[in-house]
Amino acid sequence: xxxxxxxxPPAGLEGDKMSIIKFEFNPKxxxxxxxxxxxxxxxxxxxxxxxxxxxxxxEPRFYLLTKESTETxxxxxxxxxxxxxxxxxxxxMGGVAQRRGLQDGDRLLQVNGHFVDHMDHLxxxxxxxASGNQVLLAVLxxxxxxxxKSLGRDLSQMLPDDIRPRLCHVTRDxxxxxxxxxxxxxxxxxxxxxxxxxxxxxxxxxxPGSWLLELNGDSVKSYSHTQLTRKLKQSGNKVTLLVASSxxxxxxxxxxLRVTAALADTSRLPFKVRELHLVKGPAGxxxxxxxxDCSSGGVGEGAERGSQFLWDVDAGLPAEQAGMxxxxxxxxxxxxxxxxxxxxxxxxxxxxxxxxxxxxxxxxAADEFYHSIGLSPLQFFEDGDPASxxxxxxxxxxxxxPALSDVEVAPKGPMSWLMAAANSIExxxxxxxxxxxxxxxxx
Numbered sequence: 001x002x003x004x005x006x007x008x009p010p011a012g013l014e015g016d017k018m019s020i021i022k023f024e025f026n027p028k029x030x031x032x033x034x035x036x037x038x039x040x041x042x043x044x045x046x047x048x049x050x051x052x053x054x055x056x057x058x059e060p061r062f063y064l065l066t067k068e069s070t071e072t073x074x075x076x077x078x079x080x081x082x083x084x085x086x087x088x089x090x091x092x093m094g095g096v097a098q099r100r101g102l103q104d105g106d107r108l109l110q111v112n113g114h115f116v117d118h119m120d121h122l123x124x125x126x127x128x129x130a131s132g133n134q135v136l137l138a139v140l141x142x143x144x145x146x147x148x149k150s151l152g153r154d155l156s157q158m159l160p161d162d163i164r165p166r167l168c169h170v171t172r173d174x175x176x177x178x179x180x181x182x183x184x185x186x187x188x189x190x191x192x193x194x195x196x197x198x199x200x201x202x203x204x205x206x207x208p209g210s211w212l213l214e215l216n217g218d219s220v221k222s223y224s225h226t227q228l229t230r231k232l233k234q235s236g237n238k239v240t241l242l243v244a245s246s247x248x249x250x251x252x253x254x255x256x257l258r259v260t261a262a263l264a265d266t267s268r269l270p271f272k273v274r275e276l277h278l279v280k281g282p283a284g285x286x287x288x289x290x291x292x293d294c295s296s297g298g299v300g301e302g303a304e305r306g307s308q309f310l311w312d313v314d315a316g317l318p319a320e321q322a323g324m325x326x327x328x329x330x331x332x333x334x335x336x337x338x339x340x341x342x343x344x345x346x347x348x349x350x351x352x353x354x355x356x357x358x359x360x361x362x363x364x365a366a367d368e369f370y371h372s373i374g375l376s377p378l379q380f381f382e383d384g385d386p387a388s389x390x391x392x393x394x395x396x397x398x399x400x401x402p403a404l405s406d407v408e409v410a411p412k413g414p415m416s417w418l419m420a421a422a423n424s425i426e427x428x429x430x431x432x433x434x435x436x437x438x439x440x441x442x443x
Contacts, residue, residue, distance in 0.1 A: 286317025
């Protein structure tokens with residue numbers, strides 16, 4: 001079984017009192033809305049009584065958990081033989097999860113707007129880990145989950161169709177960016193977009209009438225209209241917008257949740273993580289793996305160790321045939337992030353399977369983009385993405401004995417840039433702790 005750790009007290013707590021979540025503005029009226037201030041229960045161990053329908057099925061609950069880099073979220077995610085679903089367990093007293101209201105036995109339905117009940121346990125763990133220091137979870141209490149299952153209900157239909165804001169990368173043409181901004185007079189941070197049909201913004205996926213939340217990775221909540229206009233002019237020919245439709249904005253506003261880029265739908269971005277599945281040929285895979293220094297910065301443990309890049313891709317060999325390009329950075333090997341691993345450890349991961357390997361990689365331009373907005377590209381990777389070179393599952397079986405493979409080891413090079421990656425928590429392998437538990441991952 002596997003296990004790891006997620007707990008941290010948010011600022012502003014005194015003793016066992018719960019924090020107050022306050023939505024800072026209502027884009028529809030442009031002012032603070034005290035009526036929507038949410039105060040959490042002052043009893044940390046209190047159990048919310050779910051509202052149920054006639055069949056005893058409650059409604060999903062949503063929690064936005066935020067922690068510091070050195071802290072954990074304070075819960076474990078179990079896969080159990082006698083309990084279906086992804087089960088919330090071992091909630092740490094005083095931790096983020098407990099203060100926000102997660103309860104023992106809750107079933108995890110969504111991670112950052114992605115339905116996960118049908119997913120392999122390790123893929124769900126990977127999604128939470130890739131979220132870094134903030135994650136949006138949708139859960140259903142255990143009794144309601146089992147009641148819904150027994151009734152044959154489609155759990156995905158109990159959740160909103162799309163609760164994600166949208167990240168859009170807009171490139172200016174001769175007519176401009178193809179959108180205009182309106183703002184109620186005398187207010188700050190409340191900007192609604194009008195989008196020119198078939199213009200650059202429309203082609204980039206900006207919904208007409210959406211609300212602007214971030215510009216080039218920075219929140220606009222304190223901007224005046226003049227400041228926003230200046231920032232747009234300073235952006236050159238390209239801008240990255242975090243936008244939310246009125247329905248998405250209302251979803252978060254009514255729950256007192258802050259919308260961030262970490263929760264975004266990135267399907268319309270031109271920057272993609274690619275999945276490469278390589279089967280070793282008689283001459284090997286045909287590439288060289290090179291580590292480069294990261295002294296210039298970056299986030300997460302990987303910034304201290306260096307990044308792994310692909311070079312000397314031989315023409316006609318499996319690496320080139322799979323779509324590998326020189327300069328690609330390796331993000332994961334066989335479904336496991338290599339964040340925090342050094343060169344030798346990464347090579348070991350590649351050699352762990354005798355005749356094949358699956359890599360997640362990203363090209364320099366895409367890598368630089370995600371770094372510029374401070375997010376991990378792994379956070380947004382989806383199996384079966386059209387940009388992927390393969391539909392191989394991102395978390396294959398751990399079976400297979402270690403064997404040598406034709407991966408060349410290169411010394412560290414002079415490059416020192418590292419793109420942003422999620423804070424990684426290594427999965428610790430151990431023996432079965434309890435007979436009924438198959439897998440356990442702590443966050």
